[in-house]
Amino acid sequence: MTTSAIMHANQAAEWRPPTIFGTRRRRAIVWIGFALYIVWSVTSLDVDAQRILAGIPRAFDILARMFPPNFERWEILLSGMIESIQIAIAASIAGLVLSIPIGICAARNLAPKPIYLAARGLIVAGRTFHEVIIAIFFVKLFGFGPVAGLLTLAFASAIFLGKMLAEDIENMKEGPVEAVRAVGASFGQVIYYAVLPQVIVKSLGVFIYRLDANLRHSTVIGIVGAGGIGQTLSASFSRYDFDFSSAILITIALMVAVGEWFSDWVRRRLR
Amino acid sequence: MGYAAAPLSDSTGAVKASVPLLEIQGLSKVYNTGRKALDNVSLVIDRPQVVAMIGSSGAGKSTCIRCINRLVEPTSGRILLNGQDVVALDRRELRLARRRIGMIFQEYNLVERLSVMQNVLSGRLGYVGLLSSLRYRFPPEDIRAAFELLDRVGLAGYHDRRADALSGGQRQRVGIARALMQRPDLLLLDEPTASLDPKTSRQIMLLVGELVAERKTPAIINIHDVALAKAHADRIVALKDGVLVFDDIPENLTDSALAAIYGDEDWAAPHSMSEAGA
Amino acid sequence: MSGKQYPSVWQRYSAGERLVQWLWIAGAALAAAWSVSALEIEWAFFADAHEQAADLIERMWPPRWTYFPVIVRPLIETIHIATLGTMISLVFAVPIAFLAARNTTYNQITWLMGRALLVLSRSVNTVIWGLVFVAIFGPGPVAGICAVAARSVGFIAKLIAEAIEEVDHGQVEAIEATGASTLQTYSTAILPQVLPVLIGTTIYRWDINVRESSVLGFVGAGGIGLYLYASINQFAWPQVLVILLAIFVIVIFSEALSGYVRSRIT
Numbered sequence: 001m002t003t004s005a006i007m008h009a010n011q012a013a014e015w016r017p018p019t020i021f022g023t024r025r026r027r028a029i030v031w032i033g034f035a036l037y038i039v040w041s042v043t044s045l046d047v048d049a050q051r052i053l054a055g056i057p058r059a060f061d062i063l064a065r066m067f068p069p070n071f072e073r074w075e076i077l078l079s080g081m082i083e084s085i086q087i088a089i090a091a092s093i094a095g096l097v098l099s100i101p102i103g104i105c106a107a108r109n110l111a112p113k114p115i116y117l118a119a120r121g122l123i124v125a126g127r128t129f130h131e132v133i134i135a136i137f138f139v140k141l142f143g144f145g146p147v148a149g150l151l152t153l154a155f156a157s158a159i160f161l162g163k164m165l166a167e168d169i170e171n172m173k174e175g176p177v178e179a180v181r182a183v184g185a186s187f188g189q190v191i192y193y194a195v196l197p198q199v200i201v202k203s204l205g206v207f208i209y210r211l212d213a214n215l216r217h218s219t220v221i222g223i224v225g226a227g228g229i230g231q232t233l234s235a236s237f238s239r240y241d242f243d244f245s246s247a248i249l250i251t252i253a254l255m256v257a258v259g260e261w262f263s264d265w266v267r268r269r270l271r
Numbered sequence: 272m273g274y275a276a277a278p279l280s281d282s283t284g285a286v287k288a289s290v291p292l293l294e295i296q297g298l299s300k301v302y303n304t305g306r307k308a309l310d311n312v313s314l315v316i317d318r319p320q321v322v323a324m325i326g327s328s329g330a331g332k333s334t335c336i337r338c339i340n341r342l343v344e345p346t347s348g349r350i351l352l353n354g355q356d357v358v359a360l361d362r363r364e365l366r367l368a369r370r371r372i373g374m375i376f377q378e379y380n381l382v383e384r385l386s387v388m389q390n391v392l393s394g395r396l397g398y399v400g401l402l403s404s405l406r407y408r409f410p411p412e413d414i415r416a417a418f419e420l421l422d423r424v425g426l427a428g429y430h431d432r433r434a435d436a437l438s439g440g441q442r443q444r445v446g447i448a449r450a451l452m453q454r455p456d457l458l459l460l461d462e463p464t465a466s467l468d469p470k471t472s473r474q475i476m477l478l479v480g481e482l483v484a485e486r487k488t489p490a491i492i493n494i495h496d497v498a499l500a501k502a503h504a505d506r507i508v509a510l511k512d513g514v515l516v517f518d519d520i521p522e523n524l525t526d527s528a529l530a531a532i533y534g535d536e537d538w539a540a541p542h543s544m545s546e547a548g549a
Numbered sequence: 550m551s552g553k554q555y556p557s558v559w560q561r562y563s564a565g566e567r568l569v570q571w572l573w574i575a576g577a578a579l580a581a582a583w584s585v586s587a588l589e590i591e592w593a594f595f596a597d598a599h600e601q602a603a604d605l606i607e608r609m610w611p612p613r614w615t616y617f618p619v620i621v622r623p624l625i626e627t628i629h630i631a632t633l634g635t636m637i638s639l640v641f642a643v644p645i646a647f648l649a650a651r652n653t654t655y656n657q658i659t660w661l662m663g664r665a666l667l668v669l670s671r672s673v674n675t676v677i678w679g680l681v682f683v684a685i686f687g688p689g690p691v692a693g694i695c696a697v698a699a700r701s702v703g704f705i706a707k708l709i710a711e712a713i714e715e716v717d718h719g720q721v722e723a724i725e726a727t728g729a730s731t732l733q734t735y736s737t738a739i740l741p742q743v744l745p746v747l748i749g750t751t752i753y754r755w756d757i758n759v760r761e762s763s764v765l766g767f768v769g770a771g772g773i774g775l776y777l778y779a780s781i782n783q784f785a786w787p788q789v790l791v792i793l794l795a796i797f798v799i800v801i802f803s804e805a806l807s808g809y810v811r812s813r814i815t
Binding site: 034037038041042044045047048051052055058059062082083085086087089090093124125128129130132133136137140141146147150216217219220223224230233234237240242249252253256257 | 577580581583584585587588589598601602605625626629632633636668669672673674676677680681684685686687689690691760761763764767768771777778781793796797800801
């Protein structure tokens with residue numbers, strides 16, 4: 001073979017497909033890292049192989065007991081579901097109202113710096129904690145029941161909607177705002193004539209999304225006693241009423257699916 | 272400067288007011304970075320006229336215009352609008368003063384989701400209380416004026432169209448109507464034709480000239496197209512590196528003056544294309 | 550000035566449009582009123598709410614740092630639960646995604662199956678899955694890992710399925726034309742195209758899972774949640790503050806890491 005042919009053959013032998021990790025060495029490091037991590041985490045966890053193995057047949061047992069779902073106590077189911085829906089609606093509206101000052105204060109282009117930093121700090125703190133944690137606090141303060149749930153989700157919604165509003169305001173066109181300021185309009189008029197029209201469509205869509213999300217979350221916070229169908233579910237599990245549990249789970253799934261469908265429908269109509 | 276020697280009454284017979292409409296005294300603007308955008312600019316406008324402000328990019332034209340209604344805060348100097356110093360006003364008084372200054376922008380700056388009528392009416396926001404403006408309750412004479420203005424700028428029947436459904440030239444006309452709704456004492460135009468094609472640019476400049484004469488309102492136009500400036504302005508001022516270097520009638524804007532303003536030796540090139548081509 | 554007459558009245562919306570708007574507003578107001586009225590809110594509570602909040606904060610300070618060593622292991626366990634759960638979910642999510650994508654699924658039935666699995670996984674919250682798996686496997690991190698995995702499968706698979714459906718068809722056709730088998734086509738033509746979405750979604754979900762894992766302990770599924778719940782029930786507020794601060798740190802850390810990786814991918 002000629003020299004060039006030998007070179008080509010060697011190149012061919014050495015070719016490997018490029019990888020997303022940059023270099024092959026980096027990819028090897030990543031995979032080895034994952035493998036090591038799995039080993040470390042599994043060994044450091046308190047994992048009892050016996051219990052896992054014992055769990056498999058138990059899983060089938062529980063699954064069997066879950067079917068057929070038992071809708072006998074459908075009144076409790078219905079009232080729990082209605083309570084969850086009420087919490088979701090009320091909390092979304094309260095959250096929307098509270099989110100407006102939060103959003104305006106957290107917008108770099110509308111708020112003076114110290115207010116902006118304070119509002120952003122509030123948003124970061126509020127987002128870090130799972131709503132269940134917030135729910136426990138409100139339960140401790142206001143007792144068991146839907147009031148705690150309402151406050152929890154209102155707070156979480158205000159933080160979420162406020163953050164989205166602030167981002168929309170920061171992304172909006174500055175020109176029209178400047179123009180309305182230049183005619184001598186007051187702050188409120190500037191917001192209503194120049195800011196609001198730019199953010200309202202997206203904000204409405206985000207609100208509907210949050211309404212749907214609150215429906216899902218209201219089922220969870222019931223587990224710590226903040227009302228709604230979650231409380232019913234938690235009770236059924238602790239009493240081993242698995243056929244009732246499955247009835248509740250199906251109800252929740254249906255409720256969530258309807259909520260999602262409604263949310264998609266409204267948001268499509270908004271375009 | 273050639274303009275200071277101009278007669279007391281202009282060609283329409285209007286007599287110079289005792290207090291000049293606009294008087295800029297020693298206006299300076301220094302940014303936090305230390306960049307000096309305006310250096311001791313002084314200017315007097317005492318009659319309804321179209322004043323074109325020219326100069327290369329960064330010469331301070333836009334800054335100067337925006338200092339007049341304090342969209343940019345001046346570092347020092349006085350800006351007297353009908354004798355009242357705009358720079359010294361507090362926030363509330365500034366809002367009242369801004370009502371008397373109409374501004375027209377390069378990017379039109381209409382609220383795109385709102386209709387033409389809503390945009391035009393927003394020119395009266397300084398005169399209408401918050402609650403009434405939220406409910407769009409404007410006085411009937413304002414509504415009438417809005418329809419009349421739309422007709423005047425050539426957009427009769429467009430009042431319910433959404434602003435983002437209009438062409439560039441149409442949007443600028445809406446911007447002009449909005450500014451005129453304020454019944455201002457002064458018009459500021461910041462590169463009003465930079466985003467428009469040549470034909471539309473000429474139409475807009477013609478319209479502005481007509482409106483200035485009709486309403487006896489002076490206008491300062493920040494413009495980079497020298498030919499347009501010469502064709503439509505009563506007076507040309509030029510800034511170079513923040514300093515006012517020219518203030519005279521357009522006829523006196525010679526090529527050598529332009530070379531001094533823009534600092535470009537080839538300024539005469541468009542006139543002597545035949546030479547270049549030879 | 551021409552003798553033209555201009556209208557002095559202008560309406561923003563037509564009568565029909567205004568009616569529709571009022572209907573929507575009335576509907577929303579009714580819904581709000583119905584929700585709030587049925588909840589039996591004791592408005593007296595809110596009068597001294599701020600006092601109660603200030604009192605609570607006072608009791609939390611200063612944080613009981615001596616408690617920190619107790620929660621180090623549970624904190625690490627929380628991260629393990631999130632990470633292992635996400636990894637396991639990824640393994641299942643890829644095939645389910647192919648099932649749930651219109652262009653890669655076998656037939657209408659398999660597509661419906663894929664979609665059903667997605668809906669099932671996504672409509673049950675991680676914590677509720679936790680309840681289910683604690684009933685199956687007993688309390689402990691295993692239940693937590695399964696719960697995280699069960700919820701994440703649907704989340705990740707849905708986004709991958711959407712990416713699969715948006716794949717550049719030309720590339721797929723080219724590989725098919727060479728005579729490759731379905732599996733080969735998937736791995737050579739489709740997988741590389743959806744890889745950025747896959748990695749981005751996985752790490753995004755991992756970030757969310759760290760947050761979710763922090764509360765799984767409430768239902769007995771391991772992690773720091775148990776200690777938090779216990780401390781709150783014992784009114785040990787300075788301990789609670791330490792735990793909250795620790796959770797804050799790991800959530801911020803995971804968010805930062807997730808943001809960094811996702812920015813490097815796109």
